[in-house]
Amino acid sequence: MGKTLAEKILSVKSGTDARAGNLVVSQVDLVFLQDTTGPLTVRQFEAAGFQRLANPKKTVLFLDHAAPSPNSELANDHQFLRQFAQKSGAIITEVGDGICHQLVNETLSRPGDVIVGADSHTVTAGGVGAFATGMGSTDIAVAMGLGKTWFRVPETIRVIANGQFSPGVYAKDLVLHLIGKIGAEGASYRALEFGGDTITNMSVAGRLTIANMAIEAGAKVGLFPSDKTTKAFLKSMGREKDYLPLSPDDDATYQETITVDTPHLEPTVSRPHTVDNTALAKELKGTKVQQVFIGTCTNGRIEDLAIAASLLRGRKRHPNTRLIIAPGSREIMLAAMKAGYIQIFLQAGGLVLPPGCGPCLGLHQGALARGEVCLSTANRNFKGRMGNPESFIYLASPATAAGTAIRGEITDPREVI
Amino acid sequence: MLKGQAFKFGDDVSTDLIVPGRLAHPRSNLPELAKHVLEDADPTFASRVKPGDFIVAGKNFGQGSSREHAPLVIKIAGVSAILARSVARIFFRNAINQGLPVLICDTSRIANGDELTIDLNKGLITDNTNHQELSFNPIPGVMLKILDEGGLIPYIQKHGDLKFDAEAGEKL
Numbered sequence: 220m221g222k223t224l225a226e227k228i229l230s231v232k233s234g235t236d237a238r239a240g241n242l243v244v245s246q247v248d249l250v251f252l253q254d255t256t257g258p259l260t261v262r263q264f265e266a267a268g269f270q271r272l273a274n275p276k277k278t279v280l281f282l283d284h285a286a287p288s289p290n291s292e293l294a295n296d297h298q299f300l301r302q303f304a305q306k307s308g309a310i311i312t313e314v315g316d317g318i319c320h321q322l323v324n325e326t327l328s329r330p331g332d333v334i335v336g337a338d339s340h341t342v343t344a345g346g347v348g349a350f351a352t353g354m355g356s357t358d359i360a361v362a363m364g365l366g367k368t369w370f371r372v373p374e375t376i377r378v379i380a381n382g383q384f385s386p387g388v389y390a391k392d393l394v395l396h397l398i399g400k401i402g403a404e405g406a407s408y409r410a411l412e413f414g415g416d417t418i419t420n421m422s423v424a425g426r427l428t429i430a431n432m433a434i435e436a437g438a439k440v441g442l443f444p445s446d447k448t449t450k451a452f453l454k455s456m457g458r459e460k461d462y463l464p465l466s467p468d469d470d471a472t473y474q475e476t477i478t479v480d481t482p483h484l485e486p487t488v489s490r491p492h493t494v495d496n497t498a499l500a501k502e503l504k505g506t507k508v509q510q511v512f513i514g515t516c517t518n519g520r521i522e523d524l525a526i527a528a529s530l531l532r533g534r535k536r537h538p539n540t541r542l543i544i545a546p547g548s549r550e551i552m553l554a555a556m557k558a559g560y561i562q563i564f565l566q567a568g569g570l571v572l573p574p575g576c577g578p579c580l581g582l583h584q585g586a587l588a589r590g591e592v593c594l595s596t597a598n599r600n601f602k603g604r605m606g607n608p609e610s611f612i613y614l615a616s617p618a619t620a621a622g623t624a625i626r627g628e629i630t631d632p633r634e635v636i
Numbered sequence: 637m638l639k640g641q642a643f644k645f646g647d648d649v650s651t652d653l654i655v656p657g658r659l660a661h662p663r664s665n666l667p668e669l670a671k672h673v674l675e676d677a678d679p680t681f682a683s684r685v686k687p688g689d690f691i692v693a694g695k696n697f698g699q700g701s702s703r704e705h706a707p708l709v710i711k712i713a714g715v716s717a718i719l720a721r722s723v724a725r726i727f728f729r730n731a732i733n734q735g736l737p738v739l740i741c742d743t744s745r746i747a748n749g750d751e752l753t754i755d756l757n758k759g760l761i762t763d764n765t766n767h768q769e770l771s772f773n774p775i776p777g778v779m780l781k782i783l784d785e786g787g788l789i790p791y792i793q794k795h796g797d798l799k800f801d802a803e804a805g806e807k808l
Contacts, residue, residue: 242778242800244798244800255657255660255663255703256702256703256704258663258664259663259664259704259705259708263789266789266793267788267789267792267793268792268793284660285660289661290661292661292662292663292664292665293660293661295664296663296664299664337702338701338702339700339701339702339726353702353726354702354726354729354730355702355703355704355707355726355729355730355733356704356730357704357730357733357734357787357788357789358729358730358733358788360789361788361792361798364792365797365798367798368798369778369798369800371776403648403696403699404695404696404699404722404724407696407722407724407725408725434700437696437699437724437725439725493648580652580657580660580701581652581656581657581658582657582658582660586658599650599652599700599701601650601652601653601699601700602650602652602653602676603652603653603656603658603676604650604652604656604657606656606657606658607658608653608656608676
């Protein structure tokens, strides 16, 4: 009997014939944490009595959520993590290097890896074919100490998307549509596995956007096959040697198959306060927006900035709408400068933040006021997410975000292309 | 035997509602953070909850961010168990790792303020206010082993490794 991608990877990494429903103890190829979950992780690591990291060169500490530190408490947390990296030999990134999930996929993730991170959007690396999942601080502390963790091998929901995107419609619209269809718990405890010719023809950037949001349907992982597109991506990052072809068996067993008719997708938006509360952008016309945010681990890649720049070129943001852009990493910021995107954003009246998580999680760099509306390219619109429980967050693609910044109200980007 | 009062919450309570990102700065000062537990869902909860009390929620409790501070401050606030119709995956592991039981049951049968008694071994919840009994889903075998030790850190301190066998797997 054939295996899904999740079963294949966990079989190799656990040394067992891993089947959905089994408990496995799996080797971990990469373990990481970030600055808001990391200090607790380190304290749990020490409390457990671990003397050393199982694999220091595959343990990474990212300073990205509060980068640079907005106050003394978080500065102290950064200092604590730097000191731990110094004594343990773990790799640490510095403020301004970029978002953990972006850097993981630029530099470290490999098809077939098992990756665990103290951040729920660790699932992003499913876009290159890694079994990657988010965990809490204690699970990550134990994975750091033992080099392994336990999993229940997930059942898999297969998502088959066929056909080409219409102009103005992107991977983000596909994943928002999917979550709207199956709900915030629609894939709870299970794997989402993507296939079909839309996926075959999709860039790794698009795959990472979709994988990133698998958790918003409750999924343990959002897995993509590793193919020639993956190989080209890894080569472009200077690590072609990390390539491993990977696909599910033809006779794998799926709990369910969902089909997506890609040509019929339209610009899609999640409304407050849950990601599965979706509507079409055109249905929300007239919704005034005070802040647009383009960036995050979902849509802070150079491809996303290119789309936003193409719409904002020679235009101005609406006078009542602030425009905030945060490139996902230093490399992306450099590429955006080289391509002239940063200039376009600034000339459009936008504000460009240093690479990092920006205002996504309400910690700094763009908290919302009472009653304000933000349209963001992030992955979460929960009540209070952007620093104020009395504000309202809509989620959409970079194109919809750019169109909305220009018009000052939620805008179907096809109206401004 | 656990005994306390039910504090009811709705569906889809996210970890952002339990410990919002705007309160990231006291995450290394847990007693301070615990004063704000669930503040954005119910501003009076932290001042009213007493040791032993229960959170009784709808579906998908703890969705979103993996921040383990969420179950941790719920525990510090004195809550002895979380009852929910369903619970998000990462939160479930985090709560068990912190030694905080999460019980999946039909919470629509419990009203806000009801006095509950819970027998974890018998799998039985008694609502002493409406005189009903209800059962909860068995906690998966491997999680029960962690819970029995008081959480994953005490488990590792005792066993030094993840000692789960195929038998535990079958129980999942």
